[in-house]
Structure formats: structure tokens, C-alpha cells
Amino acid sequence: MGTSDHRLLDNQTPGKVYLCQVSEKISCGACCGLYNINDASFENLNEILLFRSDLFKDTKRDIDSILKFKSIIEEKENQERPFEDFHHCPYVGYIKENCIGCLLHPLGDGNNGVDLRGLSYYGGFACSTYFCPTCHTLNPEYKKIIRLTAKDWHLYGIVITEHKMLKNFFKSIEKRLKKQIKSEMFENELLKSLIQEFVDLKISWKFRKKRFKTLGNYFFEENIYPLKPIDYSKTDVENSEFNSIFMGLNSVFKSNNELLEANKIIEEIIQKINFLLK
Numbered sequence: 662m663g664t665s666d667h668r669l670l671d672n673q674t675p676g677k678v679y680l681c682q683v684s685e686k687i688s689c690g691a692c693c694g695l696y697n698i699n700d701a702s703f704e705n706l707n708e709i710l711l712f713r714s715d716l717f718k719d720t721k722r723d724i725d726s727i728l729k730f731k732s733i734i735e736e737k738e739n740q741e742r743p744f745e746d747f748h749h750c751p752y753v754g755y756i757k758e759n760c761i762g763c764l765l766h767p768l769g770d771g772n773n774g775v776d777l778r779g780l781s782y783y784g785g786f787a788c789s790t791y792f793c794p795t796c797h798t799l800n801p802e803y804k805k806i807i808r809l810t811a812k813d814w815h816l817y818g819i820v821i822t823e824h825k826m827l828k829n830f831f832k833s834i835e836k837r838l839k840k841q842i843k844s845e846m847f848e849n850e851l852l853k854s855l856i857q858e859f860v861d862l863k864i865s866w867k868f869r870k871k872r873f874k875t876l877g878n879y880f881f882e883e884n885i886y887p888l889k890p891i892d893y894s895k896t897d898v899e900n901s902e903f904n905s906i907f908m909g910l911n912s913v914f915k916s917n918n919e920l921l922e923a924n925k926i927i928e929e930i931i932q933k934i935n936f937l938l939k
């Protein structure tokens with residue numbers, strides 16, 4: 662984290678597309694447990710992160726002061742977690758205005774090049790070498806499209822870990838288009854806004870049960886909280902082409918009409934994209 666020079670960072674990343682820090686405004690803290698919080702709305706997280714960053718500015722960079730910072734944060738913030746075994750790190754904050762990152766990173770303001778991540782729960786080695794399943798498995802072109810079209814850190818971090826949902830979406834576009842998509846095709850503003858419309862569904866999806874409590878996901882490979890399969894028992898089908906999208910959106914369908922409506926929402930976005938790509 663701390664630089665956005667993709668020429669350097671892409672080469673050091675599994676899949677050759679760096680996802681963690683995209684620009685001054687687009688970065689991710691999902692594997693630091695950022696969204697493992699009862700209210701993962703932008704408003705709530707923004708308030709939390711602003712407080713942390715302000716407090717950290719005034720924190721001396723010695724062991725006792727940094728551990729004291731952690732105690733203050735943990736006392737102030739609700740410690741209930743949607744995923745109890747997924748650590749939420751108190752050291753994720755704003756490293757610059759609107760830029761999510763690690764307050765303990767050696768390139769962080771005031772850290773004088775010292776890597777303080779050894780004081781965290783995961784330890785310095787894990788923090789500096791971990792890459793989530795999306796980094797390892799998602800098609801590089803799909804990664805570049807998400808990176809190119811991201812509009813804010815909050816949505817970017819929520820969607821970037823949903824590799825199955827993203828794969829399902831982009832594969833459905835390619836199936837109808839009958840060719841593979843490339844990130845260069847998405848430089849157009851209309852296409853960007855359609856990808857954003859799809860990503861926005863993470864927040865606005867009307868078939869998700871609980872609004873902000875289920876915004877985050879548990880995406881680690883040793884999946885101790887597997888996503889619940891979609892219950893199609895109240896619909897006329899046993900499965901859907903958009904199954905992984907619906908799972909990524911934590912969907913619950915109470916009738917066949919609801920499923921038809923959900924299909925229509927996704928299909929319309931895909932059709933508009935295909936129309937512009939033809």
C-alpha cells in the first residue's frame with residue numbers, strides 16, 4: 662500500500678493486476694476486516710476511520726502508545742462482529758483524505774519508514790504478503806475493468822472480494838457478446854456507469870435480507886463461513902444463470918416473481934453493456 666504506480670506493483674502481485682491500492686481515492690481494506698462490522702455503511706465507516714486517523718496522528722510511534730491506541734479504539738467501537746472469527750483490525754484507517762490503508766505501514770505519514778505492522782494481530786509478515794482469492798483467481802481483464810470503473814473506496818472494497826459474483830457477471834456479458842471482453846473497451850463513460858450500476862447493487866439490492874449487517878463477506882480460502890446457497894424452493898426453477906451474482910448479493914427470494922424481477926435487473930444491465938460493446 663501507499664503507492665499507486667501500477668507498473669511496479671502489478672508485477673509483484675498474483676495475477677499481475679494490483680488491487681489493494683489503485684489510486685489516491687480507490688483502495689481496499691477488506692482483508693483487514695474493514696467491513697466486518699454491524700453497520701458497514703459508508704457513513705458509519707467514514708466516521709470511524711476519521712476518528713482513528715486523527716487519533717493516530719497524535720500517537721507516538723512507540724510500542725506502548727500504539728497498543729494504547731488499539732485499546733482506545735476497541736473501547737470506543739462496538740466489538741460485535743458479523744463474522745466472529747474474522748479479525749477486524751483497529752489499525753485500518755485513512756492514510757490520506759479518503760484513502761483507505763494501513764496506519765502501521767512503513768510509508769505511512771509519521772512512520773519514518775518503520776514497519777509497525779508487527780504489532781498487529783496478524784503480524785508484519787502476513788500483512789505484507791497476503792493476497793485474497795480475487796487476486797489469485799479473477800481474470801486479469803475483469804480485475805482491470807473493476808479497477809478502471811471504481812467510483813469510491815467503500816463500494817470498491819465491498820465488491821472486489823466477490824470474485825465468483827464478478828466472474829458470473831463478466832462471463833454472462835461475454836456469453837451474449839460471443840467474444841472475450843478487454844478492459845480497454847470500458848474507457849467509455851456510459852460503460853463505466855453501467856459497471857458502477859452493477860457494483861452499486863451490493864448496497865441497493867432489494868432482495869438482500871439485512872441491509873448493512875451482511876454487506877461484507879468472509880472470503881478466505883479456508884471458508885468457515887460459506888455463503889448460503891440460494892433457496893429456489895419458492896420459485897419455478899432449481900437454479901439460475903446468475904446464481905453466483907445472487908449469492909454475492911445475499912439474496913432471498915420469496916416468490917417466483919421476485920426471482921423474475923431480480924433476473925430482469927441483472928439482464929438489463931448486461932444487455933445495455935452488450936449493446937454499447939457491439
Ligand code: SF4
Nearest residue numbers: 681689691692792793
Ligand atoms: S481484500 Fe484483496 S484486494 Fe483488498 S486489500 Fe486485501 S488482498 Fe488487497
Ligand code: SF4
Nearest residue numbers: 693750753763781788
Ligand atoms: S496491520 Fe495488517 S491487518 Fe491491520 S490494517 Fe495494517 S495491513 Fe491491515
